Amino acid sequence: MTTPTAARLPQSIRSRFPVFERLTYLNSCSQGALSDVVRGAYDDYLSGLETTGSDWDAWVGKQEELRDLLAALLNTARGNVAVTTSASAGLSAIASALDFSGSRNRVVTTDLDFPTSAQIWHAQARRGAEIHTVRAGSSAVLDLEELAAAVDERTAIVTVPHVCYRNGAHVDLAAVIEIAHQRGARVVVDAYQSVGARPLDMQALKPDFLVGGMLKYLLSSPGAAFLYADPETTADLVPTVTGWFAARDIFAMSIEGFDPAADARRFEAGTPAVPSLFAGAAGLALMLEIGVESTAAHVAGLCTQLREGVAEIGGTVATPATAAGPMIAVRSTNAPALVAALANEGIIVSDRDGNVRVSPHCYNSAEDIDHALRVLTAQKGLLV
Ligand SMILES: Cc1ncc(COP(=O)(O)O)c(C=O)c1O
Numbered sequence: 001m002t003t004p005t006a007a008r009l010p011q012s013i014r015s016r017f018p019v020f021e022r023l024t025y026l027n028s029c030s031q032g033a034l035s036d037v038v039r040g041a042y043d044d045y046l047s048g049l050e051t052t053g054s055d056w057d058a059w060v061g062k063q064e065e066l067r068d069l070l071a072a073l074l075n076t077a078r079g080n081v082a083v084t085t086s087a088s089a090g091l092s093a094i095a096s097a098l099d100f101s102g103s104r105n106r107v108v109t110t111d112l113d114f115p116t117s118a119q120i121w122h123a124q125a126r127r128g129a130e131i132h133t134v135r136a137g138s139s140a141v142l143d144l145e146e147l148a149a150a151v152d153e154r155t156a157i158v159t160v161p162h163v164c165y166r167n168g169a170h171v172d173l174a175a176v177i178e179i180a181h182q183r184g185a186r187v188v189v190d191a192y193q194s195v196g197a198r199p200l201d202m203q204a205l206k207p208d209f210l211v212g213g214m215l216k217y218l219l220s221s222p223g224a225a226f227l228y229a230d231p232e233t234t235a236d237l238v239p240t241v242t243g244w245f246a247a248r249d250i251f252a253m254s255i256e257g258f259d260p261a262a263d264a265r266r267f268e269a270g271t272p273a274v275p276s277l278f279a280g281a282a283g284l285a286l287m288l289e290i291g292v293e294s295t296a297a298h299v300a301g302l303c304t305q306l307r308e309g310v311a312e313i314g315g316t317v318a319t320p321a322t323a324a325g326p327m328i329a330v331r332s333t334n335a336p337a338l339v340a341a342l343a344n345e346g347i348i349v350s351d352r353d354g355n356v357r358v359s360p361h362c363y364n365s366a367e368d369i370d371h372a373l374r375v376l377t378a379q380k381g382l383l384v
Contacts (some may be wrong), residue, residue, distance in 0.1 A: 009290070009363075010364060011365075014363050016037070019033045024346055024368045027350050029327045029350070031216065035286055042275060059274045066277050069281060070226050072288060073195070079263035082228075087190060087225050088116045089225065091116065093227070094157075094209055094239070098129075103153075104153070104155065104184075105129055106155045107124065107129050108132050108158045109132070109159045110136065110171075111133055112136050117159055134146050134147050140320055142160070155185035157186045159188045160190070161190045162193065165352060167327075168326075168359075169323055187209070188208065189207045196287050197292070197325065207228070214226075214279070217326060218284050218287055219287050220279040220283025221283070224277055242268075243269035296324070296325070302368075310328075317331070325360070326359050326360060330356045330376070334382055337382055338356050338376075
């Protein structure tokens with residue numbers, strides 16, 4: 001199959017996502033739509049249980065297949081990718097590898113970060129970490145000068161999201177990474193709200209760590225997530241939050257010591273969520289076939305259409321004008337009521353922080369956005 005171009009999206013793929021037979025699904029920031037191949041992958045897992053019973057080799061093989069696909073997605077080597085069960089598991093493994101007992105004990109985070117990130121870093125206070133939060137506030141734009149002022153020779157790690165889960169704001173990752181590296185601090189990027197929808201090239205970007213998961217724009221399942229670790233800047237970090245799947249030889253079964261894998265696999269832990277590996281590999285393979293760059297271009301057009309439509313109705317978009325998607329957050333006087341009103345008309349979106357989050361992906365059409373705009377017009381009283 002040739003890669004669909006932006007001009008051919010969504011027609012070339014829409015029929016593979018049955019939810020569109022019933023609904024206008026615009027909630028990929030929460031969960032990607034289920035495709036034929038992901039449903040088939042769950043079936044393959046179940047069929048395997050019936051035909052072979054317990055096929056550990058096949059399950060470990062599926063994890064390696066997912067690792068290969070993630071490496072292709074991120075433009076990196078497979079050894080730099082850990083397959084985790086959640087973004088939180090990856091962040092906790094990273095945190096556990098850091099030493100907060102010395103003078104570099106500060107973590108600089110932001111109010112654009114997802115709560116799990118903030119909470120995991122606050123949890124390190126018991127191990128000596130000092131947390132500093134840079135606040136974008138209502139502007140939703142991270143002030144790089146403020147960040148630069150907060151990062152110094154006491155900073156161990158800077159943590160930022162690529163795209164904010166509340167309002168769709170983008171963080172200038174290259175600038176943040178430069179600021180941190182100039183001061184000898186590492187960076188962990190939470191790319192959960194962009195991975196699959198925006199290109200992410202580890203060789204070009206060079207973060208120390210990047211985490212994300214499979215269930216949103218990678219079209220698959222909770223239970224499978226990933227962590228990228230730069231071997232040049234993180235090789236000395238060995239997690240203490242760990243398990244037998246992090247061992248150099250998983251099936252060595254030693255109880256006499258801890259011999260972690262030398263590559264990023266040392267950030268893994270216990271038995272993977274095997275059904276999610278099947279779904280994850282199928283969803284990611286489909287996303288790579290559809291193309292992340294084509295998707296980003298297609299979605300940018302839908303986001304512009306939505307922005308312009310909301311402005312015409314007299315509403316306000318909380319997402320800064322520079323953000324090209326995939327999420328557009330619409331301000332509301334009562335976001336849960338607006339989400340419910342849209343759901344009544346068959347439009348699925350979600351709300352956070354007083355915003356209705358509309359998050360188109362490769363399978364959404366201009367008609368989907370028009371449908372949402374018609375209902376937003378009818379519900380004008382709930383817009384700000
Ligand atoms: C930006 C971001 N990070 C992290 C998470 C949560 O990740 P997990 O539940 O896999 O730890 C989410 C979930 O919506 C998210 O949007």
